Amino acid sequence: xxxxxxxxxxxxxxxxxxxxxxxxxxxxxxxxxxxxxxxxxxxxxxxxxxxxxxxxxxxxxxxxxxxxxxxxxxxxxxxxxxxxxxxxxxxxxxxxxxxxxxxxxxxxxxxxxxxxxxxxxxxxxxxxxxxxxxxxxxxxxxxxxxxxxxxxxxxxxxxxxxxxxxxxxxxxxxxxxxxxxxxxxxxxxxxxxxxxxxxxxxxxxxxxxxxxxxxxxxxxxxxxxxxxxxxxxxxxxxxxxxxxxxxxxxxxxxxxxxxxxxxxxxxxxxxxxxxxxxxxxxxxxxxxxxxxxxxxxxxxxxxxxxxxxxxxxxxxxxxxxxxxxxxxxxxxxxxxxxxxxxxxxxxxxxxxxxxxxxxxxxxxxxxxxxxxxxxxxxxxxxxxxxxxxxxxxxxxxxxxxxxxxxxxxxxxxxxxxxxxxxxxxxxxxxxxxxxxxxxxxxxxxxxxxxxxxxxxxxxxxxxxxxxxxxxxxxxxxxxxxxxxxxxxxxxxxxxxxxxxxx
Amino acid sequence: xxxxxxxxxxxxxxxxxxxxxxxxxxxxxxxxxxxxxxxxxxxxxxxxxxxxxxxxxxxxxxxxxxxxxxxxxxxxxxxxxxxxxxxxxxxxxxxxxxxxxxxxxxxxxxxxxxxxxxxxxxxxxxxxxxxxxxxxxxxxxxxxxxxxxxxxxxxxxxxxxxxxxxxxxxxxxxx
Amino acid sequence: xxxxxxxxxxxxxxxxxxxxxxxxxxxxxxxxxxxxxxxxxxxx
Numbered sequence: 124x125x126x127x128x129x130x131x132x133x134x135x136x137x138x139x140x141x142x143x144x145x146x147x148x149x150x151x152x153x154x155x156x157x158x159x160x161x162x163x164x165x166x167x168x169x170x171x172x173x174x175x176x177x178x179x180x181x182x183x184x185x186x187x188x189x190x191x192x193x194x195x196x197x198x199x200x201x202x203x204x205x206x207x208x209x210x211x212x213x214x215x216x217x218x219x220x221x222x223x224x225x226x227x228x229x230x231x232x233x234x235x236x237x238x239x240x241x242x243x244x245x246x247x248x249x250x251x252x253x254x255x256x257x258x259x260x261x262x263x264x265x266x267x268x269x270x271x272x273x274x275x276x277x278x279x280x281x282x283x284x285x286x287x288x289x290x291x292x293x294x295x296x297x298x299x300x301x302x303x304x305x306x307x308x309x310x311x312x313x314x315x316x317x318x319x320x321x322x323x324x325x326x327x328x329x330x331x332x333x334x335x336x337x338x339x340x341x342x343x344x345x346x347x348x349x350x351x352x353x354x355x356x357x358x359x360x361x362x363x364x365x366x367x368x369x370x371x372x373x374x375x376x377x378x379x380x381x382x383x384x385x386x387x388x389x390x391x392x393x394x395x396x397x398x399x400x401x402x403x404x405x406x407x408x409x410x411x412x413x414x415x416x417x418x419x420x421x422x423x424x425x426x427x428x429x430x431x432x433x434x435x436x437x438x439x440x441x442x443x444x445x446x447x448x449x450x451x452x453x454x455x456x457x458x459x460x461x462x463x464x465x466x467x468x469x470x471x472x473x474x475x476x477x478x479x480x481x482x483x484x485x486x487x488x489x490x491x492x493x494x495x496x497x498x499x500x501x502x503x504x505x506x507x508x509x510x511x512x513x514x515x516x517x518x519x520x521x522x523x524x525x526x527x528x529x530x531x532x533x534x535x536x537x538x539x540x541x542x543x544x545x546x547x548x549x550x551x552x553x554x555x556x557x558x559x560x561x562x563x564x565x566x567x568x569x570x571x572x573x574x575x576x577x578x579x580x581x582x583x584x585x586x587x588x589x590x591x592x593x594x595x596x597x598x599x600x601x602x603x604x605x606x607x608x609x610x611x612x613x614x615x616x617x618x619x620x621x622x623x624x625x
Numbered sequence: 626x627x628x629x630x631x632x633x634x635x636x637x638x639x640x641x642x643x644x645x646x647x648x649x650x651x652x653x654x655x656x657x658x659x660x661x662x663x664x665x666x667x668x669x670x671x672x673x674x675x676x677x678x679x680x681x682x683x684x685x686x687x688x689x690x691x692x693x694x695x696x697x698x699x700x701x702x703x704x705x706x707x708x709x710x711x712x713x714x715x716x717x718x719x720x721x722x723x724x725x726x727x728x729x730x731x732x733x734x735x736x737x738x739x740x741x742x743x744x745x746x747x748x749x750x751x752x753x754x755x756x757x758x759x760x761x762x763x764x765x766x767x768x769x770x771x772x773x774x775x776x777x778x779x780x781x782x783x784x785x786x787x788x789x790x791x792x793x794x795x796x797x798x799x800x
Numbered sequence: 801x802x803x804x805x806x807x808x809x810x811x812x813x814x815x816x817x818x819x820x821x822x823x824x825x826x827x828x829x830x831x832x833x834x835x836x837x838x839x840x841x842x843x844x
Contacts, residue, residue, distance in 0.1 A: 163723075165723060165765070166765070166767060167765050167766075167767050167768075167771065170767065170771050170772070170775045171771070173775050173778075173779055174771075174774050174775050174778050174779075176779075176782070177775070177778035177779040177781070177782035178778050178782070180782040180785070180786060181778065181781055181782050181785055184782070184785035184786055184788070184789045185785065187789055188785070188788065188789055188792065191792065223771065253684035253685060253697075253699050253704065253721055253722070254684070254721055254722060254723055254763075255723060256723040257723070335688060336686060336687070336688030336689045336690060336694070336695070337686055337688070338686065341686070362684075362685060362697070362704075363699065363703075363704050364697060364704045364705075364706070367706060367746065368685065368697060368706075369688075370688060370695045370706050370708070370743065370746065370748075372744050432739065433739050433745045434739055434741040434745065435741055435745070437744045437745065438739055438741065438744055438745025439745070440744075441744040441745055441746075442739070442744075442745045442746075458746075459747070460666050460703070460747060462666055462667060463666065463669070463747065466666075466667070466669065466670075467669070467738070467739075
């Protein structure tokens with residue numbers, strides 16, 4: 124009797140140990156916006172972050188003190204629980220500075236924006252963005268950049284230093300590729316690519332910002348934040364009008380280039396950055412994405428042009444094409460005002476952009492949705508089945524895909540791909556139904572749900588502080604499930620139910 | 626003859642008092658006046674191409690584009706971009722941000738749902754602008770509650786941190 | 801020039817630079833193709 128208690132306590136201790144570490148890393152990250160506030164003399168905000176750091180540290184230290192005896196060996200199940208638990212705790216604790224600053228109407232709204240940030244979605248409930256302090260904006264954008272890198276990856280990079288639990292935590296996060304043989308080096312590889320782009324991208328946007336008319340310091344911070352939002356395909360922006368604020372085609376195009384690159388698979392970045400540059404046009408995902416993006420854009424633009432929604436080619440590009448690509452990469456930057464989607468766009472264009480949101484970007488990236496690899500596998504499977512039907516009975520047909528190297532398309536890959544696509548679609552249906560049941564019309568419901576499940580961030584007006592609280596909770600769950608790709612969340616719920624049964 | 630001329634002159638005098646009618650180009654003046662920026666966006670097809678009058682706080686920056694400039698205004702419901710010749714914006718002193726409440730202005734201009742001159746943006750081409758009330762610095766006092774919470778939470782965090790350090794230090798000694 | 805970065809990754813600056821340029825150009829080409837199609841559609 125007592126031995127089972129000890130075993131269960133030890134299992135929990137391991138979970139607590141790793142979760143505690145993640146909390147301390149989170150507290151450390153909060154120092155960045157704190158210093159930002161200090162630099163700009165935003166004293167009340169400095170205190171808001173001090174409180175956030177303190178409470179997060181209290182949780183972290185408490186977990187480490189209680190669970191200090193836990194073993195460092197972590198099972199697959201336990202790592203899934205650590206991931207889910209960390210996300211939940213991080214959501215609650217990171218909302219403290221938001222709520223204290225006064226720009227969110229309720230704690231739920233603050234948590235919504237935190238989850239939106241970490242999952243790199245980009246839906247916003249914060250108010251009065253145009254009067255927001257630098258510290259809070261720094262936190263908003265840093266959250267999405269960090270979220271894109273994965274909270275767990277972060278903790279791995281700085282804390283574990285070779286402990287065996289590392290690989291399992293990494294897989295739980297939803298990134299199931301291996302860039303480097305050692306998972307610690309994989310996370311460092313991801314950081315390398317991200318940090319180099321961070322410097323290059325911020326610099327380019329900074330200079331462009333100055334040319335666009337922003338004052339020098341502001342241009343730098345906006346450049347940094349907009350880059351972080353683009354790279355992480357998050358879609359937050361420091362002003363209420365999102366990218367519209369800059370009123371510049373050049374600024375828009377640069378954000379577009381960076382958010383498309385940001386939606387690429389990290390394996391692709393690594394291949395291209397280590398000499399294998401041909402991969403960029405051979406990779407299943409870039410090919411699939413290029414085809415689906417072009418086809419869906421053509422459909423949408425055709426209708427937008429036919430209905431005279433936009434008067435000329437430049438407008439169709441900046442409002443239509445930009446929006447479709449922003450949707451497909453699951454970024455969420457907006458060059459039109461939210462309500463214009465339902466007011467101006469026709470049904471075909473809306474359908475095309477909703478499908479784009481669901482298809483999403485590449486796997487092993489910050490993008491959401493089905494993921495290009497699964498869409499590619501699905502299409503290839505259809506081609507394979509048709510070939511089989513048309514070929515003589517005894518013919519042997521092998522279908523291959525190219526991801527770094529040529530891989531035979533086996534049944535098990537197809538099964539997993541189709542299962543995940545199915546789960547995403549079901550989730551989307553459920554969220555659409557809930558939104559519709561709350562009183563929103565069907566096209567808006569489908570649009571906004573796709574935006575949440577696919578971690579996109581485009582809004583047609585549904586996301587609003589006045590939306591029903593139950594809907595806010597549903598969207599928080601939707602964004603979370605979409606980002607963690609079902610696995611970690613299912614295990615978490617499964618374990619929870621199993622513990623209740625005992 | 627002189628009676629007619631006199632009547633005509635008096636008529637012109639009174640008309641000129643009524644808001645400089647002659648400076649407006651020959652476009653229809655909207656019968657429905659938008660009350661808020663949100664209204665403009667919601668009924669953009671109704672207001673498209675018409676002259677509208679809208680009020681709001683200047684936020685952000687005046688973006689200089691050489692021949693013309695952009696500003697953005699916020700009226701509590703939504704924000705919108707306004708562009709025009711630079712001189713129109715010369716009377717703006719305060720632009721809203723964390724520390725500043727921007728000038729509250731009234732803009733009269735041509736509303737476009739998808740402005741072909743600006744890459745299809747929904748905007749207003751300003752014809753005239755007036756500052757209704759000048760902006761000012763915003764005070765951000767620190768509440769007593771906040772100071773208290775900060776003190777308590779950071780103290781507890783520091784104590785726990787020190788305990789943890791001690792425990793770890795001891796562990797390392799004994800291992 | 802193969803300078804090993806301090807955190808033990810097999811990268812050198814030249815490959816990094818070429819890689820980044822490849823990605824940026826690849827994306828620009830994609831956008832250009834889309835733009836051409838849109839331009840054609842708008843003329844119909």
